[in-house]
Amino acid sequence: MNIFNSKSELKAFLIQQKEEGKTIGFVPTMGALHKGHLSLIKRAKKQNDITVVSIFVNPTQFDNKEDLEKYPQPLDNDIKLLKKVACDVLFTPSVNEIYADDIIAQKFDFDGLENQMEGRYRKGHFDGVGTIVKSLFEIVEPTVAYFGKKDFQQLQIIKKLAKKYHIPVKVKGRPIFREDDGLAMSSRNVRLTKEHREAAPFIYKTLKKAKKKFGTKNVNELEQWVEKQFKKQDLLELEYFTIADEETLQTPKVIESNKKYRAFIAVFAGDIRLIDNIGL
Template sequence: MLVFAKIKSVQEKIKSLKKGTTIGFVPTMGALHKGHLSLIERAKKENDIVVVSVFVNPTQFDKQEDLINYPKTIDKDLSLLKGVFCDIVFAPSANEIYANNITSQAFNFDGLEHQMEGKFREGHFNGVGTIVKRLFEIVKPKKAYFGEKDFQQLQIIRNMVKNHKMPVKIVGCDIYREEDGLAMSSRNARLTESHRDAAPFIYKTLKEAKMKFGTKRALEVIDWVENEFKKQPLLELEYFDIADEETLQTIKNKNPNQKCRAFIAVFAGEIRLIDNISL
């Protein structure tokens, strides 16, 4: 496994690869867990070489304290990456990526950025678009792998790739869950014991909402979820939405030809957790 911190060095290595070598890319912010490793394992099966970036991107944090508190575990990350036979790791500094100008590019994601997360995290998706576009330009992968836990982010990246005519296929991968159903996230490690015990209620509620969606109207399901969380003293619901998978627009009436997904954001103490489920 080769580790690079400089853009020029990683590009030279990629350029030296045999012509026709396929590159799979997994961008991460470190604090790796089994969910990340599952993306890498899939990329290994579908490509000749796998590149993983480890970079805590400052432009996608709407709150400075979240950036400061984000876990940085590079030694553990490198050990985990070696264990899944990652080929190349790109772990740059913020100055290396942004050249002393740490600002986001402004994107038009055709309205996808204004739904759900966009209502609560100002500028977040411009930050995501900026770093992902930059990393794609550096690595030039054939395929890039993202988990469906951040489904809105996945759709936004697909939109950016299409609008900017970038030659990379975006592969969405199933949400990787703990045995009790909690979606794996780097943030889970920061949960208190009591909040960790309460957190599986999120996925349990999503599964019940999916069942109810078979016979009830979307607004009835939303009301039911909101009432369920009022009974949970350790969990505070930020939003629950049922939306079209393509447009991410809230649906009012069910359409049999429409793919829908339920999205949720919950505070467990200070820690914000998101999840979703296909309906």
């Protein structure tokens, strides 16, 4: 596995690969890799000649400074995992390498996608996401980029980013990887206390029940039902539950049969914020 810390050295290496006609699959991550990340890498390897993984904890997408400081960064272990799945290239830039002396997010207009759900509760988050992903796309110039559907809103925003900025990359979403008890895999899960980890599968159980009720209750009734379920849970605090159109991410007034909908949820387990979603 080739490991690069420098943008210029990585670009020079990848230009050479492209001159040989090779396709490049790209998996951007913030490290603390789990099976979900590894599934993206395996898919990239199947569909491309060269697979590039980036590990970069991006400061401009954190609205909570403490969350940034505590974000797990087990780089040595990540490198071992990447070698096991035969990753070709790892890019691990420093903050200075990406931002130089100006750690500020670019401002983006994603046609309103950024104002829903996560954007409503985490001000500036998607400006930070757009800034780093656009920068990484410009450095790597991938053929295909792979993202997990756990961050479904982020996936839709990155598709919009590629379209609006005419970035010639195909953005693919891949299924959510879950623990045996249903909890969506996340780098933050390692920070859960034993009690919160035992309580956390309730999130997915509730989503599955909400999916069964979808169509028998209207959107407001379903949202109220979910709120009631979490009021019975001492260890989990619901931040939001919403149903949204998969394309616009807006909550529908009326359910239309020709559209796809998804339920989105954010929950605090202590001070750890967990998100999940399910297709309806």
